[in-house]
Amino acid sequence: MTELDNRNILAWGSENQEKLSRLRVAVVGSGPLAQLIIASLAGLGVGYSENGGAIINIDNNRINNREIDFLCEQTTDTINKEKVKQFKKVVTQIKPYCNYIPLFTDFCTADLYRFESEIIIEATNDPVSKEKALNYSMVYRIPFLSGSADQTKGAAASYFGKEKPDLEKLVLPQFRGRLQEGYTSSVVAGLILEELRKHTFRYSDRSGKSLSADRNLSDNEIIYYNSHSISRNSFRDDFSRKKLDLKNKKILVVGSGALGNFLGISLGYLGIGKIDFLDFDTVESHNLSRQILLYGKVGEKKCLTLAERVNKMNSSSKTSAFYGKVGKINLDEDKDWLRELYETEKEQWKLKPKGRREETFPKTLLNFKNRHYSLSPAEKRDGLVLITKEWLSRQNYDLILGGVDNKFARLWINQAGRCCKLPYIDGGSGPKSGQLAVYIPGKTKCIDCQLDLRHFPTRNSCIDGPEASVVMSNSLVAGMMVGEAVNLFEGNIKKRDNLTLRYQVLNQKRILVDNEKKLRDHYC
Template sequence: MSSYGLAAKLALEKAFRENRAVIWGCFVADRDSEGLHIFTYFKGREWQELGQLLPPRNLPAPHFHDPVLGIISGGLALEETKNFLMGHAVSPELITYRRKTIPRFSGNHAVLVVGAGALGNFVGLGLAFSGFSNLTFMDPDVVEPTNLNRQIFFYEAVGQNKAAALAERLNQHYQTRACGLVGYFGEDTDLTPYNIIIDCVDNFETRVILSEKAKEHGKMLISGGTGVAAGQMITYDPDLDGSTPAELLGLPEIVRQRGSGSYDRNRLSCISQPNPAVVMTNQIVAGLMVDACRQLLAGRRPPNLFYENAAIMR
């Protein structure tokens, strides 16, 4: 992930001569936009575009860095590494993410993150890196040993409530003023104290309630979901009067067809999920969610994004 041209050239030269692979990532920025590139090089991929992506400076010099773009690029690079080592197809194209430059803003916005599992862990990390300090996490579940492979802040926290443990770790490492609420998000949850809501839950029923409450109270909402190899990030801005995430995904109808008796909260914790999402998908989608949060607070409308690690265009 070096920003120095000489290091990148040496790595590519070594890979060419020794028939090795290089998973290469870099940040890009100009006057009004910022973003990242990820590319997997191995012998035979000497593309013309590769030379255009090499950093312009050979030796160390001041360069652009953004911690949230770092979370996204790190997840994408790890996904490419996993696919290459396991003999799966890597991206046949340059992976690119780019958006307009985000102005600096106050980190005093009150943020409610509903769900403190794998997605919530990486969202919390991204918010802390971005300077948000007034954070509230809500989750009824406790940390289980099976969570530890992808819920990065829960080392030595087995048996503790997830929301409380995550808030404690962020306060300890990043000097945030985070707090944890033990419980479920429901129709009686008070949204008055919060400027923006981030949905990291693992069930459709709660997602529907989150969308309905955000629309009712005029709150910005960012909804993210992940599977083993795919995920999505959808936003709602009440000032634009668009569809909510639940409406866009057709979740109210799905929940209605299931019936009121099909959802058992006590059994739907992460420990019982048959296909828990792997760490890279959560890292990528969480980074996109935090970046969307910053864009919404800057008065912009980020696009809804869908990610699949096996797609030709990620």
């Protein structure tokens, strides 16, 4: 373990991180799902060579230019090369100490036994391959995790050897021969990695007792994600698939951090015609464990790196980067909501004990605006810009996807979305949960009404420390956000008050649509 894992250690402590780092995990496959699983495993710090860990990747496909990959490059030099061997270059940039072992072979001849894997993850859509992996896991008594995904849905299953295996179910035959989409794979990868984490250690309560609800799936149990089902977690489709021209769509991704990276991957797989990344941050080494596209770019601007990498993975997605922040306040137009936010914040500040809050609270609305919605002289010198509503409306976006980490940015985007009649999908994630809310002007209430943003606790990163989110919830939430983007473009979302989706580690279904109607009525 190194300082590269300090965000993971924040989430679950160094003892648990140590357990993860020792794991020897075999992954079968090289498609979008396998790539997402492998990149995230490396991010998690699994397979630390010095601790005896390893990621063993079994697959016999070669790179071809009909497929989209993010874990290897498609150049004239790499076409027809063994995919798993090419992955090594990227995996060891995500985590330099990762002991990644590519086995370019068929499962039967892999002689996996030599590599002493302790857990096997089958990530193809091939029931025959899954059956072989399951048989292997039964013979050597190691856990079997299985995932598959298609264009709109995905599934995860596991077998830990406690019950008689239901072969017909565990090989996920519904996905046979289907192509794996990026966003469905992103959700399934998150589910699978969470199962791996639960198998390795469980979260505990304040007294240190492990949480009984933080349990693995039972043998033969399957969890589904389905963007085309009303519950989002049943295999059965409620919406039909429509032919879409995604080449004409233009999306702004705000935030190029943990969610932004996974959003970029899913959008790149979909082949959205134009993707813009807005961010003000530069890459730091501890980012690489969750922000899996930023490898090898420490010190560079995150938005530029994402734009470059997403365009590289799918050249039909044109990308741009905006080194900027949200956003500019116009005190004439924004006075009402800003005043309300100011008063709410003031009340919350008063309730906080001294030492847990900023020393002073801004005396005027103008001071408040300057604290939360302005650039420092250093930021200005650095060329950072504060974006405006006018700029947003000129860009003609079809949608904003937000992966930001504070309520001030969220509220600004929400207001801008309302003014410019721009749909906005807001995502957020923590270690044990994540959520996203969909705002479609004229169809759903705004994000502020759905989530009551202004009453969100205000974190102070200097005092409270950085909040640790983990790769699983980011992968899941970003995948589901892109799933809702597809639903928006397909017209599957009917007029309703709220559309909030949740990911809850401790819930048996994991993925839920929040049907609670406790909406605030701020402005809508």
